[in-house]
Amino acid sequence: MPPASPELISPRSPRVSAARRLARRNFRGKERLFLAEGPQAVREAAAHRDGGEPTLVELFATVEAAERYADIIAEARAAGARVHLAAEQVIEDVSTTVTPQGLVGVCRFVDTPFEDVLAARPKLVAVLAHVRDPGNAGTVLRCADAAGAEAVVLTDACVDLYNPKAVRASVGSLFHLPVAVGVPVEQAVAGLKAAGVRVLAADGAGDHDLDDELDRRTMGGPTAWVFGNEAWGLPEETRALADAVVRVPIHGKAESLNLATAAAVCLYASARAQRASGGCRSVTDS
Numbered sequence: 001m002p003p004a005s006p007e008l009i010s011p012r013s014p015r016v017s018a019a020r021r022l023a024r025r026n027f028r029g030k031e032r033l034f035l036a037e038g039p040q041a042v043r044e045a046a047a048h049r050d051g052g053e054p055t056l057v058e059l060f061a062t063v064e065a066a067e068r069y070a071d072i073i074a075e076a077r078a079a080g081a082r083v084h085l086a087a088e089q090v091i092e093d094v095s096t097t098v099t100p101q102g103l104v105g106v107c108r109f110v111d112t113p114f115e116d117v118l119a120a121r122p123k124l125v126a127v128l129a130h131v132r133d134p135g136n137a138g139t140v141l142r143c144a145d146a147a148g149a150e151a152v153v154l155t156d157a158c159v160d161l162y163n164p165k166a167v168r169a170s171v172g173s174l175f176h177l178p179v180a181v182g183v184p185v186e187q188a189v190a191g192l193k194a195a196g197v198r199v200l201a202a203d204g205a206g207d208h209d210l211d212d213e214l215d216r217r218t219m220g221g222p223t224a225w226v227f228g229n230e231a232w233g234l235p236e237e238t239r240a241l242a243d244a245v246v247r248v249p250i251h252g253k254a255e256s257l258n259l260a261t262a263a264a265v266c267l268y269a270s271a272r273a274q275r276a277s278g279g280c281r282s283v284t285d286s
Contacts, residue, residue: 007084016060019060019094020093028160032108034106034109034162035094035105036174037096037164037167037168038103041168041170041171041175042069042103042104043069043072044175045175046075048175050110054079056081056105056107057082058083058084059076059081059103059106060084060103060106061083061102062086062091063085068102069102069103076105091104109162110174110179111179111180114188114191118191118192121195121222122149122195122222123222123274124270125149125153125192126144126149126151126224126267127153127189127192127227129226130155130229131228131230132229132230133159133259134164135165137158137161137163139170140152140227140260141169141170143260143263144267145177147267147271149177149267149271151177151178153180153181153183154183155183155184155188161181185241189224195222196222197223197224199223199242200244200246201234201238201244202225202262202263202266203233203245205233208244209247210247210248210265213269214272217276219270220274221274225266225267227266230258248265
């Protein structure tokens with residue numbers, strides 16, 4: 001059998017142009033579609049369903065990537081996605097990375113209404129307030145997924161969830177847990193408190209020490225962590241909304257922790273406390 005040949009060879013193809021426009025937020029919002037790049041993200045997108053509807057609707061792949069990731073191509077086709085073999089130039093044109101991995105998927109939006117997040121009675125939630133860097137947003141989402149959080153909330157002051165860098169930094173976690181977007185921080189905190197969730201603001205200048213909270217065994221119940229801007233943290237009015245403002249202790253000489261590292265420490269501290277005897281649940285529960 002002769003080797004396969006790309007069917008899309010021109011970056012000016014209408015299909016390619018439509019996908020390329022999704023790198024821009026206004027087009028993503030209009031079409032309610034976004035790009036997922038690389039084998040891990042595409043694999044997770046192909047497996048994801050929202051109300052029974054497949055999330056992955058279209059896939060561009062180089063011939064080499066289609067051969068290397070034949071299982072992903074098969075999963076994409078089984079999900080009903082249109083699969084296009086594309087020239088490397090086409091993938092480079094659609095991709096937002098310097099070194100594309102040969103797979104670019106077009107996906108439906110996957111965010112969840114905030115009301116649905118509350119209705120599920122979550123036990124561990126990450127709230128991103130004023131986070132502007134898409135890489136940080138995606139990384140915190142990944143940390144929340146790894147720690148067993150049951151939801152992530154991006155406030156209306158945050159970067160777009162579907163920014164290609166945020167999607168890439170989540171490494172597929174975007175498809176693993178409910179994510180609510182565009183929620184005013186006041187509404188997010190009030191809703192979580194009404195659902196019986198203790199809201200903790202993570203801030204380097206917090207009055208409460210994370211180690212002390214763990215020692216006092218105050219963190220075994222449902223908890224939401226609010227994380228602020230990469231440079232200036234949380235504004236006073238946001239800190240005032242929380243039940244407590246908690247700092248991660250610095251035992252060495254480092255000036256501070258970056259956002260994603262601090263988020264990982266806080267989320268895992270809660271996960272550990274909730275797993276312990278008397279905690280509200282195990283993060284390994286299905």
